[in-house]
Every structure is written in C-alpha cells, then in structure tokens.
Amino acid sequence: MTLAAVIRTLGGPLTVEEIELNPVGPGQVRVRLAAAGVCHSDLSLADGTLRQPLPAVLGHEGAGVVVEVGAGVTDVAPGDHVVLNWSPPCRACWFCEAGEPYLCAHADDARAVPFATDGGGEPVYAGLGTGAFAAETVVGAHACIPVPADIPLAEAALLGCAVLTGVGAVTNAAKVRPGQTVVVIGLGGVGLAAVQGARIAGASAIIAVDPAPAKERLALSLGATHFLAPHAGLPKQIRALTGGRGADHAIECVGRGETIRAAWSATRRGGTATVVGLGSAQDPVTFNALEVAFFARTVIGCMYGSTDPAVDVPVLLEHYRAGRLDLAALVTDEADLAGVGEAFSRMRSGQGARTLIRF
The missing domain is CATH 3.90.180.10 (Medium-chain alcohol dehydrogenases, catalytic domain)
Structure with a gap:
C-alpha cells in the first residue's frame, strides 16, 4: 500500500x-x-x-x-x-x-x-x-x-514538465537567436522557465508579463529586462520597448484566447508567437483576414517544449551545473x-x- x-x-x-x-x-x-x-x-x-x-x-x-x-x-x-x-x-x-x-x-x-x-x-x-x-x-x-x-x-x-516545457519552447520551438527580443506572457513555473531559457539563448530584451506584481522581482532576478502587467495597451507598450516594431518572439504560457491574441499582436511583422499554454476547446482565438498576410507573423503550438527528454534533460543539467539555470x-x-x-x-x-x- x-x-x-x-x-x-x-x-x-x-x-x-x-x-x-x-x-x-x-x-x-x-x-x-x-x-x-x-x-x-x-x-x-x-x-x-x-x-x-x-x-x-x-x-x-x-x-x-x-x-x-x-x-x-x-x-x-x-x-x-x-x-x-x-x-x-x-x-x-x-x-x-x-x-x-x-x-x-x-x-x-x-x-x-x-x-x-x-x-x-x-x-x-x-x-x-x-x-x-x-x-x-x-x-x-x-x-x-x-x-x-x-x-x-x-x-x-x-x-x-515546467523546465523542459518552458526552456524548450524558447530553444526548440521558437528557436530564439542571440540578440532577439522575447515577450513571455504568464509567469507560472513554465513561464519563469521560459524567461530563463530566453536569457540562456542570449535574448537582448526579455519582457515578462503577468498580472501579479509580486512576481516582478523573481522575473527580473531570473533574467527578465522588463516587467509589465497585462492590459489593453500591452502590444503598444511592447512595441515601444522593441524599437517600435514589436518583439521577435512571444511565448504564451497561459492558454487563453485573449492572451494568445495578445502574444500575436505583441510580435513584429514577421515575428513568431509560440503558444505553450493548454486552454479550453470552448475558448476561440480570432484573426481578421487582412492581418494574417499583412503582418506575415507565425503562430505555432508547442507541446512539451518540443523536447525529447532523454536528450534535453542532460542539456538542462549542464546549464544547472554551470549556474545558468x-x-x-x-x-x-x-x-x-x-x-x-x-x-x-x-x-x-x-x-x-x-x-x-x-x-
């Protein structure tokens, strides 16, 4: 028993x-x-x-x-x-x-x-x-x-789960490159792991987004360069922090239609929104027919950080031992x-x- x-x-x-x-x-x-x-x-x-x-x-x-x-x-x-x-x-x-x-x-x-x-x-x-x-x-x-x-x-x-998914979303699914800008929406365990993944990947700006002010200090300590609360003007605020263009990547770790939409809107033309959060089948996400082609953005889903744990766990342990994770x-x-x-x-x-x- x-x-x-x-x-x-x-x-x-x-x-x-x-x-x-x-x-x-x-x-x-x-x-x-x-x-x-x-x-x-x-x-x-x-x-x-x-x-x-x-x-x-x-x-x-x-x-x-x-x-x-x-x-x-x-x-x-x-x-x-x-x-x-x-x-x-x-x-x-x-x-x-x-x-x-x-x-x-x-x-x-x-x-x-x-x-x-x-x-x-x-x-x-x-x-x-x-x-x-x-x-x-x-x-x-x-x-x-x-x-x-x-x-x-x-x-x-x-x-x-949290670290394989969050870091993997950045490195395996989004494939963030050094110098790129990243927005992470939702700072639970997965989102905070994604913040660390963006830092490890060499992102130049890491904008952490969460409604809980208490998470700001932790997010900044793990590598975020900015902390914002979600609101209607969030995409515009993110563009102001990224040369007026929007972020190269948005990592959505909530799983709600409104936050997926915010992640899409926060990326630049040609940017990528990576959806990690598992939401409800009854919660739709809407795009209009013009913006899909005009902004040339990509939205991708990410299951389990697109990882192979047998391969990726040893890599994460290397980062852990080196003090990067x-x-x-x-x-x-x-x-x-x-x-x-x-x-x-x-x-x-x-x-x-x-x-x-x-x-």
Whole structure:
C-alpha cells in the first residue's frame, strides 16, 4: 500500500488515502517519489479541461528513486535516481520516426490503464500515466529519465514538465537567436522557465508579463529586462520597448484566447508567437483576414517544449551545473500530499510559481 492524493469527481476534492499499486510487470518500474511539482495541467485534469479517467492520482512532474524493475528492464536499476517523463515516446510511430517524439501517438496510452486499486478494490488511474501525487508509482521504464545522484531530487522534479516545457519552447520551438527580443506572457513555473531559457539563448530584451506584481522581482532576478502587467495597451507598450516594431518572439504560457491574441499582436511583422499554454476547446482565438498576410507573423503550438527528454534533460543539467539555470527559484511554496488542493487554489488565483510536494 502507498499513500496518494486521489480525485474521484471532476472539480471534486483530492483526498489522501491508501492505494494498492499493481505489481511491476515486464518493462515497468516502481519509483519512490522524493518530490512532485503541482502543474497547471494537473488543475486542467481535475476540472475536466483535459480528459482523464477517474478516480485518478494526478501529478506528472516528479522525481524519485527506483525501488523495483520488471522483466526486460535494462536502462535503470534499483537505487537509480530518475525524473518521470509524462509523455514517453514509443520510438516507433510515425511522429517518433519523423523526429517529433513530443507528438508520439502512444505517449498517453498509460493514462487509460489503471495502475492501482483503492481500499474498496476499485481501479485507480494515473494522471497522464504518471501518478506522481503518491509516495510511490509504477510507470513504464521508458518514462524514467536517469539523473546523477548528486542532483537534488526536489529540484530535478521540476525538469519533468515546467523546465523542459518552458526552456524548450524558447530553444526548440521558437528557436530564439542571440540578440532577439522575447515577450513571455504568464509567469507560472513554465513561464519563469521560459524567461530563463530566453536569457540562456542570449535574448537582448526579455519582457515578462503577468498580472501579479509580486512576481516582478523573481522575473527580473531570473533574467527578465522588463516587467509589465497585462492590459489593453500591452502590444503598444511592447512595441515601444522593441524599437517600435514589436518583439521577435512571444511565448504564451497561459492558454487563453485573449492572451494568445495578445502574444500575436505583441510580435513584429514577421515575428513568431509560440503558444505553450493548454486552454479550453470552448475558448476561440480570432484573426481578421487582412492581418494574417499583412503582418506575415507565425503562430505555432508547442507541446512539451518540443523536447525529447532523454536528450534535453542532460542539456538542462549542464546549464544547472554551470549556474545558468536556477531550479530552486521556481519553487515558491512547499507542501505535503494534503496540500495539493491548496496549491490548486493558488494557481486559480495566479499566486506563486511552483508548489513542490515533498515526500
């Protein structure tokens, strides 16, 4: 038995209870969690914006220690430190073979298969196939990214989603070049990671946008050159800071029609708006027929930072060791499993960056 935060109904509470994990099968790994970050995608799963079978253990940004491996597992062994990969590529589908493992056709297969049972014998599912809001979880071996034992697991956990997604959006999807200007809209864990990614990429101006004034100091400390609050005149204000043209790149980390539209409008002619935030299917974004061709802008979607975690996690660790990437600064709150609900409330109100669940 292991303790987990279980959600049973959409929008309902998370209750800490004991679950019985399934036995470790061939190709699987049991991991004892050290820490897990609370991501906005967990909130989207909880409220039904993203689909997830229930009851479920949410949490997909985690790190821990391997305690058991199944038959055929050779890449990790008991005692290894790992970061969980909630979107593990199969390496065999069309997308994987085309060099787009972040779009793997089978990456979310595990979310549809129960990974545990509750005290009454009812099947329990793992959120995004990961189930990191639990003291232990069972995942496929391909969902484990080894990390050196000297890397603090509490900080390594953030690599599993926020940092891979935010930095990857800048370096892999937008492909920001030295000297270019970047706007980052939304300063949660992903947005603040994107700010750091823009600094690492050598951006000449990094304009951070968020409605919470309390985030200004943190954004500036991580590399932002300016901090603005969102308002109707935001694109004009950004043009004033970028030679009258608009930014070369806008990284949208909110997932709302209005902020996606603001990101588009804040870029220069020929600029690129990269949409990272996962929004609602009922929230449209509108462009008129003239502006699309006239401004020659590009809007692109970005799933999981367009990363291959097996390749990109080691790169991020190099930045971390060199002091270019600050993981600890992204953690603005810490809690135990019982605090996941409060972390959701903080996200709804736009407070803080990442809440870290420690086990």
